[in-house]
Amino acid sequence: MRIKLINPNTTWSMTEAMTACARQVAAAGTEVTGVSPEMGPASIESHYDEALAVPGLLQEIERGERDGYDAYVIACFGDPGLSAARELAQGPVIGIAEAAMHMASLIAPSFSVVTTLARTSGMAWHLAERYGMQRFCRNVRACEIAVLELEDPASDARARITDECRRALAEDGAEAIVLGCAGMAELCAAIGRDIGAPVIDGVTAAVKLAESLVALGLGTAKRGELARPLPKAYHGLLREFARS
């Protein structure tokens, strides 16, 4: 099977890192292709960034449909454009926040999210509510690390994230941790060993969920809300999004 992993931000080094993590867990018969859109923000740290990431993301979904991909992963913790992407896709489209929260709920009665900037915490709380995860989610903690700082070898990002994870276990009563950024995927295993508790990265969780759904012959339900968008005109820069 072929899975298209879309990092909605335009930082290709981050795309390559998360795709490598995805390929490490992918089954033998699964081909994972990682891409960033041609247009969009270098990182997604606000509602504004998220809104401007969606057109490029949807372009990649449309291209994926044309190229015959079996499933998609939206690899940004805000799950940007998830429902719109599901309207375009025949196969499953999995957001990393939804995937990580559901996986955490299967192995622990409670989890805390450890994320980047405090200003994105509200978005994580909103997703927990939207996904019915309020009774599991004990807290959303921010390390005040910019997304692209995660890639800086000179940054103390791993130490700061690990310390916040420890505080989540001690203070929130969380029994598992959900990493709140695709850029943290490479740190997941090491942090899990350091803190002695399950740490879930949404990128790898989403790849395995996508694989499972495809293996079960399950795709996006296309009868109602997630049916293909209706044909209509789109103007200006969005002109190319018109479909017959």
Ligand SMILES: NC(=O)NC1=NC(=O)NC1=O
């Ligand atoms: N909470 C986050 O920082 N999410 C993210 N921003 C990105 O650019 N990628 C993410 O996963």
